[in-house]
Amino acid sequence: MRLTPHRTRPRTRSCHRRTSAALLASAVSVCLVAASAPVVPLGVGDRLFPYLGNPGYDVASYDLSFTYPGSNSEPLRAVTTIDAWTTADLDRVNLDFAHGTVHSVEVDGEPATFSTAGEDLVITPEDSVSDGKWMRITVRHTSDPVPAKGRDGGWVRTADGLAMANQADAAHLVFPCNDHPSDKAMFTFRVTAPDGHTAVANGLSAGVDTSRGSTTWTYRTQHPMATELAQVSIGRSTVLHRTGPHGLPVRDVVPTRDREALEPWLEKTPEQIAWMEGKVGRYPFETYGLLMADASTGFQLETQTLSLFERELFTEPVHPAWYVESIMIHELAHQWFGDSVGPRTWSDLWLNEGHATWYEALYAEEQAGKPMRDRMKAAYGASDRWRAAGGPPAAPKAPEPGRKTGIFRPNVYDGAALVLYALRQEIGRAAFERLERAWVGRYKDRTATTEDFVRLAAEISGRDLDGFFQGWLYGEKTPPMPGHPDWKPAAPAKPAEPGKAAASAGAAAR
Template sequence: MPHTSARRRAVHRSLALGVAALAALAAAPSTPPKPLGIGDRLFPYLGNPGYDVLNYDIGLRYHGNDRPLDAVTTISARATAGLHRLNLDFTHGTVRSITVDGRRASFATADQDLVITPRSPLRSGDRFKVVVRHTSDPRGPARGGWVRTQDGLVMANQANAAHRVFPCNDHPSDKAGLTFRVTAPKDLTVVAGGHRLSRHRHGAQTTWVYRSGHPVATELAQLSIGRSTVVRHTGPGRVPLRDVVPTARRAELDPWLRRTPEQLSWLQHRLGRYPFENYGLLVAEASTGFELETQTLSLFEHDLFTTAKLPRWYVESVMLHELSHQWFGDSVSPRSWSDLWLNEGHASWYEALYAERVGGPSLEKRMRAAYGHSDAWRAQAGPPARLKAADPGHQVAIFQPVVYDGAALALYALRQEIGRPAFERLEREWVRRHRDGTAGTADFIRLASRTAGRDLSGFLRPWLYGTKTPPMPGHPDWKPTAEDTAAGTPKPE
């Protein structure tokens, strides 16, 4: 996810909660509506049981970033259980009407859930379509979702804020197709993740349609509305590159945009072909304090590229961090939020390798420093694969140093244990095997063991789940002795 400004920067289903949730959905509609979840350990009420989303089609009409957008969200899904009711995650908007398969449905709100009662119950295996007519409000406290820029809007939905923008099954384990249909004043440019299908001008308005070519987790959806220029070029392997930048800033940003082809080539050499239809940087004139790996169109603060005190190697390594997420986190998404280390640890690993290449500290120096802080990080936030839950209302606090350099440290230990050739084979096979899907920590341990030709669970589990940092193979002199004064600073990504 994003780097904080300091750094510039599932499903672990609970059986009891899952059974109770499905029972509630199958219950007679006379029972009071209540919020449900899929039992994610860190976000118990995120996501919804009983169905699998196949596609989102989201229509929006923009009136300015200080007014609610008019919206129609169409969800195509398949029931995985018999449903008298179904829940969607949604808040921070007004629902006007809902239909299920073309028939008017009743609805109620329960905490941050929208509870829908169809005219007729859904049977397991049924495909169905829900149409929600609503507003989407960009105003209010900055808790994720819409981000207001100087001239429009962008999205930052990680970790659990997509449902502040549109009704959805807001959990990365339920990836789906995604189409945006956006109408805005004709002097504005609209860009979303995926391919542009059409642009049609009608009077003073223009309607833009974009569709993703691959499944998308709701937290990775991206849409930009503003006075922007789209800069197009071609990357290695003929990957289309398109950057979205403030029109007035294009010239000063161009040298940074030109770094992407070399970075893409560097990662493809290590991980195999780029997993999506295109890539680009979305540079926003807004103060976010982070950068974000939204699918095919990574979000960056303008200040990252213009703050003079930031060394060039650092800025380039942050760009590389978000690009590497297209493999780790976007193409291969976490099955639960406890698997976040698979995203951030890998992105931090390749960031560290690349920083060494472009003038930053050596990998070994960075890993030794992380080892010194590791016990303090674990005490503060939990081990990499078993984070402590964040306080309600501050969910981005799960993005702690232990899932960044702390998790990269575990990958370094694994490379030390099995050797560089086996480690590099593992990395390529991981992103190939789970492309366009979800995977968890247990999957990684199994594949690492298969790649190494021996059971690595006894080695990896202490690194991923232990409260204390294990000895580092090859470095018996490394000691986790440093007190980490920034251990409580979240690194939202």
């Protein structure tokens, strides 16, 4: 995710994945609950989002069917089918789901009872499900595009339809799921909409069926994906096709009336992909493209294979071209950092946003003459303030109640990119570039932790870097910058007068 200031599986799973799931589940009571016990919300023990995700199973695939009624203010009819592998004996199964009406639930083809607890849908199958078994859950429900009270994310209502923005914890406002990035899965989307609309989703097209005034589009991913990265676009759109490096299919989704105005920006994508491949290796997915939404969100979002952008970032002359292009690179870089290599927990967010910010800044340096050193020196000056407000990069403070997107603070953007700059200064450019390629290669299609990155950095550089990373990732104060002893943190700002402080806070609000 990038805030911008404009206008506002198969059965076989890796042992590494199984171990991480077990570690997360150890923080909570695994769902070995007698059917007579109280219904309670569960979670996988994430430090920042303790009730996200659910223990006891590992999702292999989602099959999501949505029927759009032609209005972005009416609920969609939906069916969610989940295939999962159990990792415990389950008398009940918890799913994350909080913004729709559930009509029925089946487990392995048999009707199951259900209730709600917090933001969990709690399912009680007729017979308990044993550890080490396949389980299929089918939920018939509605999916409400009207924003949930006091909640951000989920469906985004555009001028002509809908799109999704599920980061960090909003996929379960759209469909029942195990809504935590540690549990990646394959996805199939089936979207039915009235004539005159076009639907596009993550992955590649797997068929189009037209019948009785409506069309159903089917899309499938070829790589596992976290729920927060799911994307479905429904609107009066045009899909534009071009070819990227190595024959990569590139497709963009734009409001039909804006296709000519947006084309000069969209045609830059193949060269941008080639630029990123030159830095970190081959693009990791089956397709890429930009979804230009006619909506005001205040951010852009790295939904897997189809990044979400505000149309007006490109159509309103607010920012110079180099800046807009660098934001395109930010979301593109996320396809490697954050999507292909996902965070094991939300405290590992700095690995996503720090890297995307790093390549955004590197592109601006190489393509527009905007020195990385200047940006990092400015970030160094502000870093102590960012740490005080949001926590160190790898130990961010928990979001305020009702503001879960509040984890997206400067400490995990430029503050985290500053850590990468310091690392390059410490181990040298050649070792740093080997590390970047090794990171996205070793953990492709997986999740990884801060500790994994620290270990790999030590392996690649041949040095013990524990002390370096302890200060840069977890310290309350920013350590001295290697190679730049003259860099100093900026002095604390003087408290503003009450009226001015209020005005400043209002200007910064999303």
